[in-house]
Amino acid sequence: MIPELGHFCLAMAVALACAQGVVGIAGPSLKDPRALAAAPVLALLHFTAISLSFLALVWAGVVSDFTVENIADFSSASTPLLYRITGIWGNHDGSILLWCLILSLCGAAVAVGGGRLPASLRARVLGVLGLISCGFLLFTLAVSNPFTRIWPPPLDGAGMNPILQDPGLAFHPPVLYTGYVGFSVAFAFAIAALIEGRIDAAWGRWVRPWALISWCFLTAGITLGSWWSYYTLGWGGFWFWDPVENAALLPWLTGTALLHCAIVVEKREALKAWTVLLAIATFSLSLSGTFLVRSGILNSVHSFAAAPDQGLFILALLAITIGGSLLLFAIRAPVLAATGIYAPISRESALILNNIFLCAIAAVVFTGTLYPPFVDLLFGIQLSVGAPFFNQTVLPLAGPIILAMGIGPLLRWKRADMLPVLQRLWLAGAVAVLVFIILTATRHIIAALGLAGGAWVVCAALTDIAERIRLFRVPLGQALGRLFTLPRAAIGAALGHIGFGVSVLGIAAMTLAVQKVIVLKPGQSTTLGGYSWTLQDIHDAPGPDYSQRVADVALSDNGHVFMVLHPSRRFFTAQHVITSDAAIRTNGFQDIYIDFADEEDGGAELRLSRHPGAPEIWFGGLIMALGGVFSLSDRRLRVGAPFRKRLPGGATV
Amino acid sequence: MSPLRRRLLFGAPLAVAVAGGAGFYTILRRMQNDQYDPHALPSPLIGKRPPAFTLPGTGGGSGFSNTDLLAPPKPMLVNWFASWCAPCQEEAPMLQTLAASGITIWGIAYEDQPAALAAYLQKYGNPYTRLATDESGLTAINWGVYGVPETYFIDKTGIVRLRYAGALTDEVVKTQLNPLFEQYS
Incomplete structure (x- = not known):
């Protein structure tokens, strides 16, 4: 019933x-x-x-x-x-x-x-x-x-499926979907504006909170998904350039570009047609991401079994939505003209630069994801595009973004001077160079570059805030007072950049991870990453709908045991599936990661890893999303301000 | 920018989307007609001779090169395996059975250490007539090896007729390998 x-x-x-x-x-x-x-x-x-x-x-x-x-x-x-x-x-x-x-x-x-x-x-x-x-x-x-x-x-x-029985994954789809689908509002605003043939500062102000809130959800959703794959799949990896991951990354990239671009529309009434296109593109990519992945065209580990006739129905829907909106764009957008003008060195130009690089990354990821099926269709050549391609193409494009991200927020609108901005950023630059020099001496050059880049972004964003509150130029109390009266959007933006920097730090530090696969019998030990790892015991333990074998692994530093972890192998009787539940202990700056891969002849095959910086990858994502929320709390007040004044007794800002 | 160029430029996204849509439509139609399977693991070697390689042997063995595979006296198998690979251990008894039934199997150990390889062959038996080692894994890339174990069927003219990715089972031997041995013997 x-x-x-x-x-x-x-x-x-x-x-x-x-x-x-x-x-x-x-x-x-x-x-x-x-x-x-x-x-x-x-x-x-x-x-x-x-x-x-x-x-x-x-x-x-x-x-x-x-x-x-x-x-x-x-x-x-x-x-x-x-x-x-x-x-x-x-x-x-x-x-x-x-x-x-x-x-x-x-x-x-x-x-x-x-x-x-x-x-x-x-x-x-x-x-x-x-x-x-x-x-x-x-x-x-x-x-x-x-x-x-x-x-x-x-x-x-x-x-x-036992692998899906996990709290992280339980909430990952709703959060990610809210991010995907939330961009439908920005899309609808873009279509409505095209129908009306008018885009002004007010439009930018209305559309931005909607884009921002979906961006926060999308960021949080991607972070959760990446975290889930890190701690459940037992490989210790956090990003695999799988088509489904790319499908989530693409709208994130264009959505990030949209957020930055909508500021220009709001403040300067420029880049209108481009913003509309980004809104259409972001939602189109969200749609294609959710549905094409399910049609079975893209070869992915996240397979949802779906019949091809469902695929054709979906394709027809996508054709109407995306094709229709782009047709409307082709007809109506050429009349949208910019009214604001700006110099080559200005906040506007910095934001355009940001857009160019974000969209270039999106284009590369898009091409890499769709290349295999299309090259097969056109030339009958079968191939696969994997992580080496994405790492080699995305990293060089991320470099300029990281560099520009530090400078952009300090530039003024319309026309700015580069020199004073660079002078104000000397400390951030010095920190980055110092990090680079210290690390190149002992470590890998990529790790050094990544860590220096992350440090640069974080320090530059902090400098931005410090400059705004005139830290060290006015007495400390007064500076803190200014911090509280600072527009929340400014703090939110800085937090967003800091979050990104922290993620970059984490990803770069992960390249320094050490790993070892070893078979240990109870009582035996091995050394890795400066610690001694001892398998104490293997025993049975009950579970709700599975039975499990648990390995007790103790870590000691100079003979002093400071941590005992319990990775397990779970046997789900209903599905005849065995999963391994990795044990991860974090101190906020590094993870100790033990995966119990197999049991043979009374010994346990263990994958031991020490991952420096791993928690920062997800902390960074979280900080980014929080920055968005913080910025949103400012927006809502300010968007309503001109109207609220007319309300009797309404709060004024 | 002239108005016409502006119009054309603004139509470009639509053109890209239409091209993409047409492509996806064709792929979906071909999937419906079973002409295209995105999950298949096609081998570029089918119908060709293996690419040039010369690999050393192990434990004093001589190894082999692509020229040794040019004209085998009878159809044979080349099996990629590794001591660290669990499915290879499962496959080992099947390879023993095949070798015992008179089928020539040459082995290539993929990214393996000599000591681990020797221990593996000691433990699971050595069904291989000749054995080579690809320590760098570069030959595997040229062959388009997807993962180990992987088995290639080579006919008397040295041409690859089948690539099977994964451990050989009774089912695979019966339905895929045996017909080929009959056809090309």
């Missing part, structure tokens, strides 16, 4: 989304206030319908209703409650329903939070969102219905 209600709500949502699309797009030209007012209401109803539908599926998962095929295939009676819920989006059909839920949530957020937008713009934005949602809901309903029943129901479900 409940699954049928869910199915019915899904059908209702299609109708509501379609109505939202038509009313939203056509409403403003009808000049009928009722049509303009209807769009937000329809968006809320549409969100409610999908939420109910999603809740119905969650309910089926929680009570383990194995008459629903989706639940029978990916859950089992012994699966813990958390994973019975998160398992809903761990498979193809459920994850697309989650995708639609988040899209409708975005629409509802615009309906509720967009009260200060001009009514026609809001209606058009909601209309675009409604049309996209309508298409993907139709897809769900027609070819990937998560509510399909099976009869007779199996006694127990097939169970969830």
Whole structure:
């Protein structure tokens, strides 16, 4: 009964989304206030319908209703409650329903939070969102219905892939999807602006918070995913240049470019058409990333089994969404002209430079990901493009970004002088050079360059803040006072840059990692990275839906044991799968990583690693996302400011 | 910029998207018709002779080069393996059985150490008529080896007719190798 209600709500949502699309797009030209007012209401109803539908599926998962095929295939009676819920989006059909839920949530957020937008713009934005949602809901309903029943129901479900039973992965898809789908709002704003044929500073101010919030989610989502692969897959790697990872990285790159570009529109009314194109490109890449990966075209370890006819349906949807928006762009965008002018050395130019390099990286990653299937199609040559290609092409492009990232924020708008800016950055430069010199003497040159680059970005961002609060030029108390009155956007931006720098530091430091694969019997020990590693014991331990063998490994430094870790091998009886649960202990600056790979003749095959800087990779991602949130807290106040003054008793800034 | 050039420039993204869409459409159609499998591991060597190489042997053995494979007296197998690879250990009994049934198997040890290799052959047996070692792994790249174990079928004219990636099983021998031995003997 409940699954049928869910199915019915899904059908209702299609109708509501379609109505939202038509009313939203056509409403403003009808000049009928009722049509303009209807769009937000329809968006809320549409969100409610999908939420109910999603809740119905969650309910089926929680009570383990194995008459629903989706639940029978990916859950089992012994699966813990958390994973019975998160398992809903761990498979193809459920994850697309989650995708639609988040899209409708975005629409509802615009309906509720967009009260200060001009009514026609809001209606058009909601209309675009409604049309996209309508298409993907139709897809769900027609070819990937998560509510399909099976009869007779199996006694127990097939169970969830054990490798996905992990808290990190439980929350990775919703966060990542929110990031992906959130860019639909920026996209809808771009389409609405193209329809209206007008882009001004106000448009830049409206679109930026939406882009920023999705960017924060996308950053956090990528960070979570990378962290998950680091600690569960047992390889100790954090980025594999897998097509699915690239699919998440591409919108992140163009989204980052969009964020920076929207500032120029907001402050200087320049780069309008480019910003619109970036908004379209970011969402298009999000869409292609989520769906083309599932069509089976790209050879990936993250395989979602999907039939090619689903692929054709998806391709048709993508063709309409992406092709339609780019056609609109080709027709309408040439009339958008810049009004602000600027000199070659200015904040605007720095932001353009940032855009060029981010988009160049995106282009390289895009080419590398799509090259194998296309070269096979055109020339019949089969090949694979792997990490060596990406490392060799992306790293040289990241260099100039890292260099420019330090200088850019200190340049003034319109026209700036390079010399005083460089003078102010002498300390950051000195630190970077010092790091480089110290490290090249003893270590690898790439690691030295990376660490110097990271140090440069972090120090330059700190210098920016120090300059703004006039640290050491005015008394300390006064400087701290200035810190609190500083626009939060400025602090957010600096935090974003610091986060990036910290990630660069972590990635560079990871190249200094030491690793050893060794078979130890209980009582034996080995040395690695300056520590002595001793296998104390191997024993059995119980688990909820698995049994496990645990190895106790003690680390000692000069005979003094300071750490005991317990990596394990888990045997999931329902699925006949063995996973290894790596033991990781971090002190914030380095990880000790032990993977229990195999057990033979009473000995344990252990993969021992010492990863300096590994935690910084994810701390950096977190700091970046936090910087975005911090900046957002400023935006919301300021965006409303001109309007709030008119409200009686309203807070003024 | 002239208005026309501006228009053309703004149409460029659409052109790229259309080209990409057409490409994906063709790929999907070919996947539906089973003409294209993105997960297959095709070998560039099928229908050709192995690329030039000269590899040393191990433990006093002489190794071999591509010229030794030009015209074998009867069809044979070249098996890539390594002492550190677990599936190779699983495959070892199958190779022993094949060798015992009179099939010539030459082995190439991939990125292996002489001592570990000797211990491996001691423990799991040596089914190889001739043995070479590719310590640098460069020959493996030229062959397009995806991973070990990997087995190549070479006919009497020295041409590669089959590449099988992964450990040989009864099923693979029955359905893929035996028909080839019959066809090319």
